[in-house]
Amino acid sequence: MEFDLQPLCFPSDNKRPFVIAGPCSAETEEQVMTTAHQLAEKGCHMFRGGVWKPRTKPGGFEGQGEKALPWMARVKQETGMLTATEVATPHHVELALKYGIDILWIGARTSANPFAVQELADSLKGVDVPVLVKNPVSPDLELWIGALQRIHAAGIRRLGAIHRGFSSVDQKLYRNTPLWHIPIELHRRIPNLPVVCDPSHIGGRRDLIAPLCQQAMDMGFDGLIVESHCNPDEAWSDAKQQVTPDVLDFILDRLVVRDNVEMTESLASMRKQIDDMDDHLMDLLTKRMRVSREIAIYKKEHNMGVVQTARYSEILDKRGAQGSMCGMSASFVRRVYEAIHEESVRQQM
């Protein structure tokens, strides 16, 4: 399907990628206004604030709802920044538009649900507002494209995607695994669709915001959406990943933005994929060593020796054969497994 799109025309400084910044949640009028003024002073042009918060479990802070919308309107009036918020139901859309929110985004839990996305699309018919669609929580490119198609079919022409990473079973370095090849493939499939990176929800940690912003620049993303809070430690949601406007300014100042980076299989993006896979390998090796230590306890309790020769040869043979079936040399795979086994034995001792 072709996407007939108009440019987002989001404000940014001299050809830099645009940045949408602001707290995860609009908590109080004071928090919203303080954060917004600090961001505006640092030259930010677009302010995000979550008004309705999708929470994994009931009982968490679910957002202030309509009460927070006049605060967003005040941000726009006092600072001139454009405002953005997440919408998950047609009622949210109606209220956000009523209070003059400039940019709507669809969250990762909503974009995973075609019924919900279709309802949003129906409520957007005849409305001219920019809409950004976050990737669904699961790594399903077709579902993400489907959500974009539904919004596009409703007549939205200023459309963009937000990459916020994907949930995975094992917890590792990132809160949501980036799987960079998915947004890259999205760009290949819909080249005229702007793609924004959300380092806050990918990283889940303050110290990962700067490197993730730089990775996004190296891969040619069109913009960033970053969570920023006047007092991150006291934030009512996503406290660990929010940075102060000062820190955000520091991070953005140091970003190296090269000209003409195409968001494709550039060298940088392929290297990122390698880094992703190495993260995976390290993670798996760590888990393997842990199980190995558990086995050591079992062997000790059952008076067994550490090295079980038959088991060891079985692993070497099986993996060597598997390696050659996958296009690697069997001897290489055997050497890798000999090294892993050596460390494993060391850990068992």
Ligand code: PEP
């Ligand atoms: C958010 O932007 O605060 C948010 C809830 O993000 P996501 O939908 O990506 O989890």
Ligand code: MN
């Ligand atoms: Mn958040």
